[in-house]
Amino acid sequence: MSLDKDQVQHIAMLARLKLSDEEYAESVEKLSKIVDFVDQLSQADTTGVVPMAHPLDAAQRLRPDEVTETNDRDRYQENAAAVTDGLYLVPKVLE
Amino acid sequence: MELHRQTMTELAAGLERGDFTSVELTESLLQRIAAHNDKLNAFVTITGDEALAAAARADEARASGSDGVLNGLPIIHKDIFCTRGVKTTCGSKMLDNFISPYDATVVEKFADAGAVVLGKSNMDEFAMGSSNETSFFGPVHNPWDLECSPGGSSGGSSASVAARFAPAATGTDTGGSIRQPASLTGTVGLKPTYGRVSRYGMIAFASSLDQAGVITRSSEDAARLLGVMAGFDERDSTSIDQPVPDYLASIGDSIKGLRVGIVRQHFDKGLDEQCAARVKDAIAVLESLGATTVEVDLPNLDLSVPTYYVVAPAECSSNLSRFDGVRFGHRAENPEDLLDLYCRSRGEGFGDEVKRRVMTGAYVLSAGYYDAYYLKAQRVRQLIADDFKRAFADVDVIAGPTTPTPAFKLGDKVDDPITMYLNDIYTIGANLAGLPAMSVPCGFVNDLPVGLHLVGSHFAEETILRCGHQYQQQTDWHTACPEAFK
Numbered sequence: 001m002s003l004d005k006d007q008v009q010h011i012a013m014l015a016r017l018k019l020s021d022e023e024y025a026e027s028v029e030k031l032s033k034i035v036d037f038v039d040q041l042s043q044a045d046t047t048g049v050v051p052m053a054h055p056l057d058a059a060q061r062l063r064p065d066e067v068t069e070t071n072d073r074d075r076y077q078e079n080a081a082a083v084t085d086g087l088y089l090v091p092k093v094l095e
Numbered sequence: 096m097e098l099h100r101q102t103m104t105e106l107a108a109g110l111e112r113g114d115f116t117s118v119e120l121t122e123s124l125l126q127r128i129a130a131h132n133d134k135l136n137a138f139v140t141i142t143g144d145e146a147l148a149a150a151a152r153a154d155e156a157r158a159s160g161s162d163g164v165l166n167g168l169p170i171i172h173k174d175i176f177c178t179r180g181v182k183t184t185c186g187s188k189m190l191d192n193f194i195s196p197y198d199a200t201v202v203e204k205f206a207d208a209g210a211v212v213l214g215k216s217n218m219d220e221f222a223m224g225s226s227n228e229t230s231f232f233g234p235v236h237n238p239w240d241l242e243c244s245p246g247g248s249s250g251g252s253s254a255s256v257a258a259r260f261a262p263a264a265t266g267t268d269t270g271g272s273i274r275q276p277a278s279l280t281g282t283v284g285l286k287p288t289y290g291r292v293s294r295y296g297m298i299a300f301a302s303s304l305d306q307a308g309v310i311t312r313s314s315e316d317a318a319r320l321l322g323v324m325a326g327f328d329e330r331d332s333t334s335i336d337q338p339v340p341d342y343l344a345s346i347g348d349s350i351k352g353l354r355v356g357i358v359r360q361h362f363d364k365g366l367d368e369q370c371a372a373r374v375k376d377a378i379a380v381l382e383s384l385g386a387t388t389v390e391v392d393l394p395n396l397d398l399s400v401p402t403y404y405v406v407a408p409a410e411c412s413s414n415l416s417r418f419d420g421v422r423f424g425h426r427a428e429n430p431e432d433l434l435d436l437y438c439r440s441r442g443e444g445f446g447d448e449v450k451r452r453v454m455t456g457a458y459v460l461s462a463g464y465y466d467a468y469y470l471k472a473q474r475v476r477q478l479i480a481d482d483f484k485r486a487f488a489d490v491d492v493i494a495g496p497t498t499p500t501p502a503f504k505l506g507d508k509v510d511d512p513i514t515m516y517l518n519d520i521y522t523i524g525a526n527l528a529g530l531p532a533m534s535v536p537c538g539f540v541n542d543l544p545v546g547l548h549l550v551g552s553h554f555a556e557e558t559i560l561r562c563g564h565q566y567q568q569q570t571d572w573h574t575a576c577p578e579a580f581k
Contacts, residue, residue, distance in 0.1 A: 008454070015412060015457040016419075016434075017450055018442035026447075027454065030512055034455055037513050038401040038468065044475050051473030052480065054333075055289045055303060055529025056553060061332055075196050079423035088421050091432050 002032035098123050099259040100576065103168055103316040106262060110157070110167050117157075117167025121150035121211050124169055128213065128260050131580060135236050135258060137251040139174045140182050141214040149211045156209060165323060166209030171264035173252050174215035175222055176202050176307075177296040185298045186218040186230040186248075189424045189444030199296025200328045201265060201307050208323045213261055216251030220446045221415065222272055222300045224248050225518045228509050229448040236505070237280060238577040239543055243502035246276030252310045253280040258580040263311040263320055267297060269304045270403050271497075271522025274534040277310050278497035278546025281536045281575060283563065284310045285317040288554050289529030290335035292321075293328035301410035302333070304403075304526040312573050314535060314563035318342035321556060337554065345557050346564045351385030353562060356490030360396040361521065367500045370545050373538035374496045377547040380569050381494065381562065391486040391493065395479045399523045400516055402479065405459050405472035406527070411449075412456025418444060451512065480528040483550075492562050493550040496521055497534040501543035521548055531556045535563040536572040544572070 003011075008027050012019050019027065054060075073086055082089035098106065098120055109115055125143050132138055146169075153167035177183050177195035179202075184190045198206070205212070219229040227235040227250030235250040237243040238258040245254040249266030253276030256264050266273040268286035277284025285308045292307040299305060309320045322343065327336040357378065362371055382388060420426040420440025427439035445453065459468035486493060498518060508515040525532035530553060534546035547566070551559040567573055 003458075011454045011458045011461070013438075014461055015450075015453045016416075016437040016441055017445070017453065018435075018438035019450070023447075023450070027451070030451060031454060031458070033513055034404060034451070035458070037516075038405050038459075038472075040401050041398060041405065041471050041475055042467070044395070044398055044471075044478065046471065046474035046478065049474040049477050051470050052477040053473075055480065055527070056335065058290070058333075058335065061336075063329065072196070076422075078196070079193055080421065081426035090421055091430050091436055093433055 003028060003035060099127055101262065102313045103262040103311065103319060104313065106168055117150040117153040117211060118147065120167065121146050121169060121213070124213060124261060131258060132260070134241060134579070135238060135254045136233050137217055137235050137254045137258070137260065138214045139184050139186070139217050139232050139251070142181060142212055146211050146213050153209050153211060163207060163209030165205065168210050169213050169261045170205055170210045171213050171216050171252060171255050171261045172202060173218055173249050173265050173267060175218060175267050175298045176265060177298070178202050178212070178215065181215065183215065184231070185222070186220040186232060187444065187446065187449070188231040189418050191231065191425070193423055197296060200293035200330065201297065201324055204323055216249070216255055216264055218251055219248035220449050221298065221411070222248040222267055222269055223411065223448050223452050225271070225275055225515050226505065226508065227251065228505060229446055231446060234505050237502050238580050239280065240502065242504050243543065244279065244505050246279035246502065248272040249276050249310060253277055253282055253284070256280070256282045256310045256312060257577060259576060263309055263316055265307060266310050267305060267307050268526065269300050269407060270526050271519040273308045273310060274497050274522050274532060274546070274548065275519060277534040279502040279544065281544030281572065282310050282312055283314055283317050283533065283535055283573060284308065285321060285533040285560070286525065286531065287321060287325060287556055288531045290333050291531070291554070291556070292324045293326070293331040293334050295328055295330040299414040301407040302414060303410060304407060314533070314560050314567055315343070315346060317533065318346050318560045318564070340557060342557055342560055346561050348561055349385060350381065350562055350565045353386040353492060354490040355381055355386045355388050356391040356486050356493040357388050358391055358393050358396070358493060358495050360393055361495040365499050365517070365520065366496055367540065369540040370496055370500060373540060373545050374547055377537035377566065378494055380566055384565055384569065389490050391490060393482045393486065393524065395475065395482055396520070396524065398475050399479055399527060400520055402472045402475045402527060403519070403523045404455070404516055405468050406476060408452040408456035409460050409469050410456070412453045412460060415449070415453055476527050479524055483524065483528045483530060487552040491551070491555070491558055495548050497546035497548040501540045501545050525550050529553060531559060533559050533563055535566055537570070538572055
């Protein structure tokens with residue numbers, strides 16, 4: 001199944017990606033090829049097969065809800081582009 | 096023998112005897128890297144000063160008798176492992192400015208064992224690629240032919256070990272990213288069982304498939320290093336709580352009576368004839384050592400690549416949503432609003448292949464397509480795992496080719512994602528089923544190395560390492576060194 005430009009625009013928005021016009025053209029072509037390729041899965045008979053949840057059939061471990069990490073905010077925020085008073089800055093969300 | 100030609104095991108013995116110090120060893124390898132890395136582009140960051148300081152500490156520790164099992168021995172970390180105070184880029188412009196505030200468990204374990212980190216190796220961006228061409232820092236070149244790819248995504252690691260920059264380098268393997276580059280560079284690449292090595296601090300691509308491992312020149316070195324890396328880690332929720340055996344204890348045992356599975360579908364189509372011949376020769380060597388061969392079927396082999404290219408992009412799309420231009424990573428200039436900040440930071444920070452996979456993932460997880468793609472793929476994935484389970488009822492190891500062809504030219508496949516994806520047809524199954532697997536050099540085709548792929552059942556690393564080691568006792572492919580790097 002091939003994808004059209006509207007679909008690719010929708011997917012890019014879901015993925016929060018801004019693409020150039022050239023990137024859109026290329027994505028329509030290459031994503032269509034990928035979708036065609038993975039479409040062969042539809043031919044596999046998977047009647048009654050439970051989707052895999054874990055490659056080792058293991059259950060996800062849980063831990064007690066206890067504080068184990070120390071607060072190292074300043075060090076972690078050294079990698080942020082814009083912070084002030086320990087807060088991350090983003091463009092205004094509410095008018 | 097010159098230091099750079101020695102394996103980790105040989106260097107450990109030399110340090111122990113006092114033939115040379117860790118500082119001398121580190122200096123000599125750093126000089127080699129400085130002289131030859133321009134040809135390969137194998138590093139994102141060379142940590143020379145830190146390495147020399149660590150080597151000096153290791154020499155002191157040895158003198159005082161408080162040395163770890165890898166004391167003073169050199170290693171290179173793939174730039175996917177967070178390394179405190181060092182740039183950790185994952186091969187991406189997105190993280191070009193990221194200084195990790197913490198160490199990955201793997202990095203911590205090597206440091207605790209006394210290893211000396213020479214640098215961080217180049218890789219495909221976010222480990223998405225099979226040729227190292229998707230790296231923001233440019234492709235890595237194969238030491239056997241500089242026009243060829245060293246494989247990917249752990250291409251900087253494989254090229255470094257093949258070029259004798261270090262006896263070993265860490266890697267990660269989501270669909271073949273340790274084993275395929277090992278095969279293409281004539282090195283040994285080990286991907287352990289899913290959950291055997293902690294993923295904490297290893298930048299996530301596809302969390303149900305990702306596993307850390309090593310690239311070395313001998314199976315013995317791989318066994319030695321796995322013993323250091325493996326083990327339960329409460330900081331990784333999928334880490335498996337099982338004791339770590341001494342992988343070196345049984346490596347010298349005979350493989351007489353070992354049941355080796357040969358997969359009918361491996362030799363059907365798509366495999367280069369000369370590669371097939373080398374692999375068959377290698378299997379004959381295993382037989383000469385007393386192994387018996389059994390034909391087995393993996394009927395859904397052809398579906399493993401399409402299954403992977405639904406599951407892996409879906410997980411990558413979720414994992415990479417953390418890159419929002421706010422907390423760390425690339426941030427677009429002068430955003431109009433929050434949405435524009437997200438979309439432009441990601442649009443500018445990610446390369447083409449990463450964008451493709453993030454979008455593929457967003458598509459297969461989106462409303463209306465989730466059942467047809469994602470759930471369907473997880474069902475087929477179960478069928479593929481069941482095929483392996485059936486095969487391992489009759490055999491101890493599955494042996495076959497690691498890749499369909501030897502190293503390909505840089506630029507040859509980069510424009511056609513599907514052709515690139517099919518390079519991983521023999522390796523992807525082990526990730527989908529969570530099995531341990533390794534590639535061992537088994538000869539040359541047109542002067543380029545090819546690998547023998549050995550897959551074991553869950554937690555049977557000892558068996559494949561023993562098989563690889565016994566094979567390497569009979570063959571010397573792994574000691575061959577590219578002419579320009581002797």
